[in-house]
Amino acid sequence: MNAIALRVVRAITETSDAVSLELVAESGQPLPYRPGQFLTLRIPSDRTGSVARSYSLSSAPHEDSPLKVTVKRTAGGYGSNWLCDNAGPGTTIESLPPAGIFTPSSLDTDxxxxxxxxxxxxxxxxxxxxxxxxxxxxxxxxxxxxxxxxxxxxxxxxxxxxxxxxxxxxxxxxxxxxxxxxxxxxxxxxxxxxxxxxxxxxxxxxxxxxxxxxxxxxxxxxxxxxKFVSLAGDPFADIEVEDTGDTAGVEVELDGATHEFAWPRSSVLLDVLLARGVAAPYSCREGACSACVCRVVDGEVKLLRNEVLEREDLADGYVLACQAVPVTDTVRVTYE
Known part of the structure; x- marks a missing residue:
């Protein structure tokens, strides 16, 4: 789990039901991101210990300012109401790194x-x-x-x-x-x-x-x-992969490096990557966001759940690593 501690430095009232929270990393290190990406925040809960909710960044990477998420209250929405009512200067919130592919490939495009x-x-x-x-x-x-x-x-x-x-x-x-x-x-x-x-x-x-x-x-x-879907599980939980002995071979290209290993058929690709120390991107781990999207260039996988990829995306080989299990004996995947 690669959670980051963020501290609220300012709360800005945008409308009667929307608040922007400016955030800085407790480590003091800048957090790189791309325009259109989001944060998944760990919000305290008396009932379950915590809940995870994703909120888009309304700040822009070129701005010399803190990260900013903007939260609008939703009726019955635990996360949005907690943040609007409780988050203020000094509040510390755990977050997963910025994620998502809702971002232009070029800023020079109309x-x-x-x-x-x-x-x-x-x-x-x-x-x-x-x-x-x-x-x-x-x-x-x-x-x-x-x-x-x-x-x-x-x-x-x-x-x-x-x-x-x-x-x-x-x-x-x-x-x-x-x-x-x-x-x-x-x-x-x-x-x-x-x-x-x-x-x-x-x-x-x-x-x-x-x-x-x-x-x-x-x-x-x-x-x-x-698209965002409320998360039911805990993306902050530790990763566990059972080695059942029934495996496929997988080759993964990520950040200019190629990784090859055995892929237990009972485990999704993301869990296998994280368990082996590969820093693969992810957020919800439920097939409800696009943070872990990658492309199968050889072989075949099955998605256990998919809330975000369209038919055309699937036809082009795009899959969600957090929901992909192998079908063929060998699979090649790229994040490039």
Whole structure:
């Protein structure tokens, strides 16, 4: 378990139900991350000892500032309510390293960004990074219940003012325009359908955006969706791998190094990698995020659970290491 101790240095009220927490590592060491990534936090619980919840980073790597996660209260949501009510300057929270693949391959690409509600959190990290460090144009379509629900309203205004030739911000307010429908979204997206698309928000919103993108024949490989599912297990728990003797051979390419070893068929790939000291990326360990995604280049695996990969991703060989068990006698995997 590679947990990091983070200390809250400031709590910022964004809206009546959203708070941003600025965090620094207790070690004093900077924590590298990419725009659009998230942290998985270990939140104390009187009932279970702790619960794990993932929150996107709303800060951007180029900013000379602490890490920042933005948390919006959800009805009955233990993690979000605990953080909003209890986390303040001096609070220490354990976290897994930044993770996730909801991040542009190039900041120079023209981007179409869609967010609803707290889905703005990873999107604004991407937006700030692209504007400050890239050369492309960005369009943000941001849906909210009403004007008071708009998170980062002032920051978005400042960005639009600072980059008038490269940024268009379109606000969609349910109180004024109603819920965005498929025809409406299709019309909105049509002006920028040749761009790389990143979206985050409630599932019905993202499903409608995916359908609108399909109606416009947008390249599915250029449509990126960030999904979160509440975690039931404990990704902070120690890893245990049983050597049953029934194994497959696996070759894994990660960070420029190649690792070869026996893969017990009863264990998922991520557990085997971690048990052998390989620093493979992960977060939820439940197939509910994309942090551990890798690609099978030879052989076959089976996924025990999959909440995030689409049919097209699977067809391209992408799998979740935390849910993959071997089918063939040999498997080759790459994280590159």
């Amino acid at each position: 981007l179409l960004l869609l967010a609803a509600g707290s889905g703005i959190t990873p999107v604004i990290s991407i937006l700030k990074s692209a504007l400050a460090q890239g050369s492309g144009s960005c369009t943000l379509i941001y849906a909210n219940r009403d004007e008071q629900s708009v998170i980062f309203a002032d920051e978005l205004t400042e960005l639009a003012t600072a980059y008038p030739d490269r940024l268009v911000v379109v606000h969609w307010l349910e109180s004024v325009q109603g819920l965005p429908s498929l025809p409406t979204l299709t019309g909105l997206l049509a002006n920028w359908s040749d761009r790389e698309l990143f979206m985050c928000g409630p599932t019905p919103f993202m499903d409608a955006v995916v359908d609108a993108a399909a109606a416009l024949d947008m390249d599915r490989g250029r449509v990126h969706v960030e």
